[in-house]
Amino acid sequence: MFPQPIDKSSAAVKGTYRFVLYAFLLIWLLPLGGILITSMRSLADINSGNYWGWPTEFHLLENYTQVFKATPMLLYFYNSIFITLPTVLATLALSSLAGYSLAKHRFRGNFLIFAMFIAGNFVPAQILMIPVRDLTLKLGVYDTKLGLILFHTAFQTGFCTFFLRGFIKELPHELVESARIDGASEFRVYWSVILPLIQPALAALAVLEFTFIWNDYFWALVLVQGDEARPITLGIQALRGRWTASWQLISAGSIIAALPPVVMFFLLQKHFIAGLTLGAVKE
Amino acid sequence: MKASFWDRNQLKLAPVFFLTPALLLFAVYVLRPIFSSLWISFYEWDGVGQMIWIGFANYEEMWHDDRVHTAVWNNLLWLIFFLLTPPLSLGLGLYLNQNLPDLRIVKSFFFFPFVVSAVVVGLIFSWFYNPRYGLLDLFLEQVGLQPLALLSDEKLVNYGIIIAAMWPQIAYCLILYLTGLAGLNKEMIEAGRIDGAKGWAMFWNIILPQLRPATFIAVVVSVLGALRSYDLIAIMTQGGPWGSSTVLAYEMVEQAIFNYRMGYGAALATILFFILDIYIAWFLIRVWRNEKGRL
Numbered sequence: 191m192f193p194q195p196i197d198k199s200s201a202a203v204k205g206t207y208r209f210v211l212y213a214f215l216l217i218w219l220l221p222l223g224g225i226l227i228t229s230m231r232s233l234a235d236i237n238s239g240n241y242w243g244w245p246t247e248f249h250l251l252e253n254y255t256q257v258f259k260a261t262p263m264l265l266y267f268y269n270s271i272f273i274t275l276p277t278v279l280a281t282l283a284l285s286s287l288a289g290y291s292l293a294k295h296r297f298r299g300n301f302l303i304f305a306m307f308i309a310g311n312f313v314p315a316q317i318l319m320i321p322v323r324d325l326t327l328k329l330g331v332y333d334t335k336l337g338l339i340l341f342h343t344a345f346q347t348g349f350c351t352f353f354l355r356g357f358i359k360e361l362p363h364e365l366v367e368s369a370r371i372d373g374a375s376e377f378r379v380y381w382s383v384i385l386p387l388i389q390p391a392l393a394a395l396a397v398l399e400f401t402f403i404w405n406d407y408f409w410a411l412v413l414v415q416g417d418e419a420r421p422i423t424l425g426i427q428a429l430r431g432r433w434t435a436s437w438q439l440i441s442a443g444s445i446i447a448a449l450p451p452v453v454m455f456f457l458l459q460k461h462f463i464a465g466l467t468l469g470a471v472k473e
Numbered sequence: 474m475k476a477s478f479w480d481r482n483q484l485k486l487a488p489v490f491f492l493t494p495a496l497l498l499f500a501v502y503v504l505r506p507i508f509s510s511l512w513i514s515f516y517e518w519d520g521v522g523q524m525i526w527i528g529f530a531n532y533e534e535m536w537h538d539d540r541v542h543t544a545v546w547n548n549l550l551w552l553i554f555f556l557l558t559p560p561l562s563l564g565l566g567l568y569l570n571q572n573l574p575d576l577r578i579v580k581s582f583f584f585f586p587f588v589v590s591a592v593v594v595g596l597i598f599s600w601f602y603n604p605r606y607g608l609l610d611l612f613l614e615q616v617g618l619q620p621l622a623l624l625s626d627e628k629l630v631n632y633g634i635i636i637a638a639m640w641p642q643i644a645y646c647l648i649l650y651l652t653g654l655a656g657l658n659k660e661m662i663e664a665g666r667i668d669g670a671k672g673w674a675m676f677w678n679i680i681l682p683q684l685r686p687a688t689f690i691a692v693v694v695s696v697l698g699a700l701r702s703y704d705l706i707a708i709m710t711q712g713g714p715w716g717s718s719t720v721l722a723y724e725m726v727e728q729a730i731f732n733y734r735m736g737y738g739a740a741l742a743t744i745l746f747f748i749l750d751i752y753i754a755w756f757l758i759r760v761w762r763n764e765k766g767r768l
Contacts, residue, residue, distance in 0.1 A: 191657070191659070192567075197572050211579060215579060215583070221597045284498065287492070290491060312756070314700070316703075316746075317506070317507055317746040319726070322502060324509075344502030347495050377490075404590070405588075405591065423592040437606075444597070447590060447592065447593055456585070459581060462588075463652055
C-alpha cells in the first residue's frame with residue numbers, strides 16, 4: 191500500500207491525520223451545507239436574513255411537502271423518471287447487441303465502426319444542437335419525453351458500446367465457439383451466453399447512464415419547452431425564475447432533484463466505480 | 474441434409490442484424506447532424522426562413538468578434554484550471570488512501586459531488602457566493618475584508634464558476650486515482666522498500682508509472698470538461714456580467730437560440746468541434762495501439 195499505512199502508528203499520528211481529514215471534509219461539504227440548511231428553514235428566517243445561523247424552527251416536512259404542493263415538482267420528477275428509465279433500457283439493449291458483434295464478429299470495417307462510436311461520444315453537444323432540434327421538430331416529438339429518449343439513446347449508445355465491446359472482448363472466445371458448435375444461433379449465443387456473463391458490466395452502465403441522463407440539462411433545454419415533458423433539472427431552473435424569494439423551496443427542490451443519483455451512488459458505489467474506471471486500472 | 478442459406482452464412486450476416494439498430498440511430502442523431510452543422514455554418518439563417526449562402530463570412534466575423542475572443546480566453550482559463558484537477562485529486566487520493574475504518578464513508582462523501590447534477594451544483598455555489606446571504610462574503614466581512622460578490626465581478630466571475638465546476642471534477646478524478654491506488658502492485662512496492670526507495674523517489678519511480686492509465690483518463694475527462702463547459706455558466710451567470718464569463722459552447726447557444734443566428738452558431742460549434750477533434754484523434758490512436766498490442 192502506498193503511502194505507508196498509518197493504522198499501526200501512534201494515537202497522535204492518527205489523531206492528527208483524522209483532524210486534517212475531517213477539517214477538509216467540512217470545507218468540501220460547506221457549499222452544500224448552505225442549501226441543506228436553507229431547505230429546512232422557515233420563511234420567517236429567510237425574510238429576517240437568518241441564512242446561515244441555526245434555524246429558529248425546523249420546517250423540514252413543511253418545505254418538502256410545500257414544494258410538491260405549490261409547484262409542478264411532482265410532474266418534473268415523474269418526467270425525469272420516464273425519460274431516464276426507458277433510455278437506460280434502450281441504450282443497454284442496443285449497445286449490448288452492437289458490443290457483442292464488434293467484439294466477437296470478424297468483418298470489414300469493424301474497427302472503423304468502433305472508432306466512430308468512440309469519437310461520437312466526445313463531440314461537443316453544440317455541433318449536434320441545430321440539426322437535432324430540427325429533426326426532433328420534423329419527427330413531431332419536440333417538447334415530448336420521446337424526443338429526449340430518442341436522442342439520449344442514440345448518443346449514449348456510443349459510450350455504452352465502447353464499454354461493452356471491451357468487456358465482451360475479454361470473455362474467453364471458447365465459450366462462444368463451443369455454443370456455436372452446439373448449433374446455437376448467433377442470437378442464442380448473445381442471449382444465453384453473453385448476456386448472463388456481462389451482467390456486472392450492465393449493472394455498472396445502468397447506474398452510470400441513469401446518472402448522466404437524470405442530470406442532463408442541455409438537451410432538455412434544447413428539446414423541451416413546456417411543463418409536460420420538462421425534467422427535474424430544467425424544472426429547478428424554472429422554479430428559480432418563478433419563486434425568486436422562496437429560497438427554502440428552491441433549496442428543497444434542488445435536494446429532491448439531486449437525491450435519486452446520490453442515493454443510488456451511496457447504495458451501489460461498487461457498480462459506479464466499476465463503470466467509471468473501466469480501462470483506468472489496467473491497460 | 475443441406476444446411477440452409479441462413480445456417481451457412483449466419484456469421485457473415487449476423488453483424489448486420491446486431492449493429493443496424495445502434496448504427497441507424499447513431500447515424501441519424503449524431504453523424505448526420507455533424508455534417509449538417511458544418512454545412513449550416515456557411516449560411517446566414519434564422520432557423521425558419523430562407524438560407525443564404527455566405528461562404529466563410531461567419532468565420533470572418535468570428536475573427537473580429539470581441540465576445541468570441543473572450544470566449545476563447547475563458548475556455549483557455551477553464552482548461553488551465555481543469556488540468557490542475559488531476560494532480561490535486563492525486564494529492565487528495567494519496568491522503569485518503571489509508572486503511573482506517575471510517576475512511577470508507579469519508580471517501581464516499583468526497584466522491585458524491587460527481588453525481589450531483591450541474592443545475593444543483595450551480596445553485597449551491599450561487600448561494601454560497603451570493604453577496605447578500607452567501608457564506609463566502611459573510612465570512613469575508615467577519616474577518617474585516619471587502620465582500621467579493623464573485624458572480625457580478627467581471628474579473629472574478631470566471632474563477633467563481635470554474636471553482637464550482639472543479640468540485641465534481643475533482644471528485645471524478647479522485648475516484649479514478651483511488652481505484653488506481655487500490656490496484657497497485659504490492660510486490661513492486663515491497664521490492665522498492667527493500668531497495669530503500671522512500672517518499673518522493675518511491676512515488677515518482679514506482680507509484681506514478683503504475684497510475685498512468687488513471688492519469689490518462691483523468692486528463693482526457695478534464696480536457697473534455699473544460700472545453701465542453703456549458704451548464705454551469707448557463708445556470709450561474711448566463712455568460713454575464715456583460716459577456717465576461719462566456720465560453721465557445723455558451724456563445725454558440727446564445728447566438729443560435731437567443732439571437733436566431735443558426736449559421737453563426739454553427740460556425741462557432743464547428744470551431745469547437747475541430748478543437749475537440751485533436752483530443753478525439755489522440756484518444757483513438759491510443760485505443761488503436763492498445764488493440765494491436767493485444768492481438
